[in-house]
Amino acid sequence: MTSAKTLYDKHIDSHTVCKLDDDGHVLLYIDRQVLNEYTSPQAFSGLREAGRQVKRPKTHLAVVDHVNPTASLRTAEMPDEGGAQQVSYLGENCQDFGIELFDILDQRQGIEHVVAPEQGFIFPGMVVAAGDSHTTTYGALGAFGFGIGTSEIEHLLATQTLVYKRLKSMRVTVDGILGTAVTSKDLIMALIHKIGASGATGFAIEFCGSTICNLSVEARMTICNMAVEAGARGAYMAPDDKVFEYLKEKPRSPKGEHWKQAVKKWRTLRSDDDAKFDEEVKIDASCIQPMVTWGTSPDQALPIQSTIPNPELITDPHVRNDTYRAIEYMGLKVGQQLTEIPISHAFIGSCTNSRIEDLREVADVVRNRHVASNVQAIIVPGSTEVRNQAESEGLADIFKKAGFEWRQSGCSMCLAMNDDVLQPGDRCASSTNRNFEGRQGAGARTHLMSPGMVAAAAISGHLMDIRKIGQEV
């Protein structure tokens, strides 16, 4: 019997209130929760109906992000009655239960997974749950985050805990140097392609290796964010000096003596050298190419220089049928070059890729260039702070000059719950995380890729290899 522990074990063990059975269920203490307007209403109603209180109101932070418009002139108006009702009910709930809210006009408003790290709301060693599947993002800060449904939100508000079943562990080791213009988005897309959309179902993924160490904290967030697209219920990385540096000046980070104590503890947060994982995956970063999805599941992705696969050549009947269906929905042809696919829309945004570094990457591509005439291109910064930062760095001017719409922050066309909805047949190059049927609008077609690749597609009017930019236009 070995006592070596993975960092996942350490996260769970340090938060276990009590064991509930021998099948791996524990009562798990949760440090922080982020709330939004669309998955929380029924949870608060549940509390109200049962006459229950919120146990630790200060550990929850609410933002409006999913339903608000992103038009460049910000107002408190919501585009429709349902959204307006959700926003006002969130306000009422936060008021009544003593929870802090970043409402639509707040200068700290933005997409929950962009705002929470930016405000220093999440630290290494925390266990964080939230009513949104991309809560996995916080793994990049050395925390352990995972998504929950509305009933669980209610449970968490009332008890500060969740009934939790321990996951299996997977270690993804990435070594080697990423090629020119290849980003952490390409890396995570390559992983999802390799292991499949359910390849990590039932697992928590630990990311490690020299490539991960060399990435910025923001780039790491993109990886942990999209790990859920491989089915992972949590993803995490050991925190390092880059993380401590990132957190140091954030508004809510520990200060003074507490900071010193915290960093000392955070430095111990890593898997023991001889810890065993249930699965091991290795990736050579130097082999990764810029990736795009061609289908309707995030694992239907290929390097940009590929062609649409031929379903006839697929032996597994399920995969073959899914491939047929995806090609049909996407309106593509077998054997078609990915670089020949024309687009009508380009969207840069979402909790995956809308941080300042992403916008700098886009600016580098579009500087002194112009969006193709048949493409509508929009940039929705991940938070109002990111927006302000981009304006002060002069990026916004570059975007506007290049013909992009420069918007206010929110989820926007990532899931199209507000008024940024595509029409049937529209085809969008998108820096988001899901290419599901109808995700950006019924009948609309989504191709996922890195923000730089979206920018390149916007300029050329079709999917293209970012490494060729300048050679073609």
Add this chain to the structure above:
Amino acid sequence: MKPFNIVNGKAAPLLAANIDTDVIMPKQFLKGIDRQGLDHGVFFDQRFLTSGEPNPDFILNQSEWQESTFLVVGPNFGCGSSREHAVWGLKQLGIRALIGTTFAGIFYDNCQRNGVLIIQLPENSLLELGQVISNAKSNEIQINLQEQQIKLKDNSVTHFDIDHLRKTALLEGLDAVGSTLQRKELIDHFEHKYLKTNPWLQ
């Protein structure tokens, strides 16, 4: 929550892989602050034509599978968004159990919280079951949770595994928050100690 014990009904096959919660409950049905009316939204884009008429090709619109109580589903069912609306809608449509090989984690927990039973079978057994219930003559089955059995029309029986904790909660229709609050002292005690050793978290 309605307890689950022995339930009889029709089972419908939806065997495509990776059916996500955007497909199960499209975004236009997420704008409420209550749980009402979500049955209409379930599989909306597949269940209804653009004219608003039911799509005759969709399995749940075919007379033999209308009012199905169970769905036999493909791998990774319920992936994607955490929206519990997907489960509320399925439940309102009368779905009491889902049978498949693998389910997405959040969706799985959401079902459990709403008393919708998830049964995981090995791939071979699932394929067989899928074939049996794809025939209208044999699509009526019985699920007995206490005995952990699926009984087919020809009386053959398939056994399934389920954690004791989940089984009890479903059989008794327990209120999860209420159960946990019975451990309030234990939680308070943990919290006190935890915040003392990690003072920057207070």
